[in-house]
Amino acid sequence: MTTIRIGSVPEHFNLPWHLCIENNAFKNEDITVEWTDFPGGTGAMTKALRNGTIDAVILLTEGIVKDITEGNPSKIVQTYIETPLIWGIHVDAKSKYQTLADLENTSAAISRYGSGSHLMAYVNAKNQGWNTENLTFDVIKNLDGAVKGLKEGKGDYFMWEHFTTKPLVDNGTFRRVADCPTPWPCFVIAVRNEVLSSNQAEIQKTLDIINKATLEFKNIENIEETLATRYSQKLPDIKNWLSKTEWSQKQLSKETLGNIQDQLLKLNIIDKKAPAEQILR
Secondary structure (H helix, E strand, C coil): CEEEEEEECCCHHHHHHHHHHHCCCCHHHCEEEEEEECCCCHHHHHHHHHHCCCCEEEEEHHHHHHHHHCCCCEEEEEEEECCCCEEEEEEECCCCCCCHHHHCCCEEEECCCCCHHHHHHHHHHHHHCCCHHHCEEEECCCHHHHHHHHHHCCCCEEEEEHHHHHHHHHCCCEEEEEEEECCCCCEEEEEEHHHHHHCHHHHHHHHHHHHHHHHHHHHCCCHHHHHHHHCCCCHHHHHHHHHHCCECCCCCCHHHHHHHHHHHHHCCCCCCCCCHHHHEC
């Protein structure tokens, strides 16, 4: 039995993984998947890949592309979610800021540097025509930190996945002023190079299992109700999210990777582009 340590954010995108673990889909193929939740997001996952405490992660495309160009010894093995991620832009419910335009030259709360909340602040600023050199940040670690931080004035706005944060908008903790979708497929699966070398067959078998699961995921009976219950979401919101989300079973194309790197370079998020063979398996 081969053990593979896999992790990601504790969000609804990853229910296929949990169902496969619970249904022994991996164990039936002599693979034990040890799952770790990363509420701190992409920055926490890239760090775990670098220090070897995790073997594979499902994380934001822009975050792992940036980190691999900066020396993370890992590769993207495939796209996981083909569709964009919709980032909600949130302020504290009692904030004086009412519109997206009001947030120019204010401070973004981010989980950590190199995280999606950090990188997407640049994408949003570019979309709005703001000077990205004027962006400032407050590190709040995770969603719970954002709730506390925005209330106390540590950061003026916070970007996080629209549907994950919707319960906090509904209960009056946050107010959402706008959305900002990623201009690329949002989630990929990345694996440490060492693990790709030593357990190539097991990694491929793991991918085959999860790909079969994601192909069938939307057809599971009562899957909307299961998602709503497990992730404390309202059923209409889950149905809306599910209608906008498509899983992938294919590798990120070199053309798409090139477009992503071009945009990250223009935003000064990366210093230089890396060859595709350094980033893609």
